[in-house]
Amino acid sequence: MIFEQGPIRPPSEAESLLLRLTRNCPWNRCQFCTTYRGETFSRRTVEEIKSDVDTVSRILDRLREMSVSLGYNGEINLQVLSDAYQTGDYYVIHVASWMYRGGRNIFLQDANSLIMKTSELVDVLEYTREKLPTVDRITSYARSKTLLRKSPGALADIRRAGLNRIHVGMESGSDAVLKFINKGVTSKEHIEAGRRVVEAGISLSLYVILGLGGRLWPEDHILETARALNQINPDYIRLRTLAVSPGTPLYDRLMAGEFAEQTEDEIVAGERILIEKLQGISSEVVSDHMLNLLEEVGGRLPESKEHLLGVIDRYLSMPGADRLNFRLGRRAGLYRWLDDMSDPVRKARVEALARRLSSEGRLDGTLSSLRAQMLY
Ligand code: SF4
Incomplete structure (x- = not known):
């Protein structure tokens, strides 16, 4: 019994069941991104997706039978999980691990599930909720440009059908940076799309890439990103740090001298200005990725602002040898x-x-x- 899955999910969805609604990224042109490079976007039919939900449901039935035969009354406990691992079947293990943790969260793959027709997405969400009743949170990635094609009413329908959170790669609020990295969206569109999600009552998680302005637009990147975030007030601001990977157009431009990276200390100094400029919002700042130098930069605004700045100041005030050591x-x-x-x-x-x-x-x-x- 297998069901289809894509390659990635946000770190915050590590314990989620992964269901694939579309394949790859319909944009696939961001200059820094390697995730779907060379892969072609395609849609899955509602029937295919529902069939995957049915497969998950059948695997759960099998796990419950295993539990009953072990005398655990259908509970997916550590013993059942251990037996699931013994099967060596990836899908059984994935579903068992998910249910062992409560079976509460689902992440919809791949890069932009909101590209589905609203009626089809609503159908899939309602079916999933009905077949997997332990679920209380369903989340997905989406592009701002795609979200703008959904009316406020459509987003409200999607929320009512059960989509709780949308993750958007904002990357920057600077039009110069967005154009350079070929994000295919402007700062104004990011702001409008973000506000629409928030107003629809869907939790919004925005990703920002520190250092993305490089030496070309270091200040514009930080100041315009803070300005956009202040206008959106997303539920989460998730920080990432630029790493230019070989094989990307950005790497080629770096090699050609058309882009220059900031040092890590310059990036951290920019991070400080970003945090300082975040005002009038109640977002949770999260640094949940190894690429970030300072993982401690996390907490809810405004009450944690001093803590966030304190972590950065602690690093920046260390002697140069200690900063290098860290x-x-x-x-x-x-x-x-x-x-x-x-x-x-x-x-x-x-x-x-x-x-x-x-x-x-x-x-x-x-x-x-x-x-x-x-x-x-
Ligand atoms: S929209 Fe996201 S997945 Fe698609 S190319 Fe850009 S960063 Fe990559």
């Missing part, structure tokens, strides 16, 4: 938090690594290639 330790996976530097053993290991890479003339190259290896 950057290398974080990128090499030896540190997660700033406090990890207080461990003398770990700090000494990072210092030894830095000395070795410096003596081989590979320190800067290693730092940037470690960053580039971390996917969006």
Whole structure:
């Protein structure tokens, strides 16, 4: 029993059941993005999607039977999960892991499920809710441009049918940056689409890429992004940090000298200005990705603003050697938090690594290639 799944989901959906509504990305032209490069967008029919929901439901029935035969009355507990792993069947394991955690969240793949006709999306959402009644949250990615094609009434219908949250790659609020990276949307459109989602009562999660303005538009990127976010007041602002991956058009432009990256310290200084300029909003700031240097930059505005700025100031006020030590330790996976530097053993290991890479003339190259290896 198999059902179709796509390649990615947001980190916050790690415990969600993944259901594929469309394949790949209908835009697929953002200059920094590798996720669907070379893949062709296609739609799935409502029947295909419902058939996948039925398959999940049948797998759940099988797991409940296993549970009953073990004397657990249908409960998907650790023993049933362990037996599910014994089957070696990816789909059984995925559904068992999902149900073991409560079976509450579903993420709809791939990059832009809102491109479906509203009536079809509503049909799929209602069917999924009916067949999988433990679910209380369904979320999806969408593009701002696509959201603008949905009327406020259509978005309200989609919310009523059961879509609780939309994740949008805003990336920047600067028109210069959006044009350069070929996002296919303007700042004004991001703002209008974001407000429409919020007004429809759907939770909105916006992704911002720190450093995306590079050396060309460092201030414009930060100030215009803060301006746009202040007008939208999304539920979540999820920070990412630019890593230019080989094979992307942005990498080619970097190599051709048409783009220049900021240093990590410049990016963190920009992050500070962004946080400082966020005003009059109640968004939750989240740094839930390894690409971000400072994972501690997280909390709800406005009450956590001092904490967020404090974390950044703590890093920026460290001596240069310590900042380098933290950057290398974080990128090499030896540190997660700033406090990890207080461990003398770990700090000494990072210092030894830095000395070795410096003596081989590979320190800067290693730092940037470690960053580039971390996917969006
Ligand atoms: S960033 Fe999102 S919209 Fe842009 S190409 Fe990648 S998946 Fe598509």
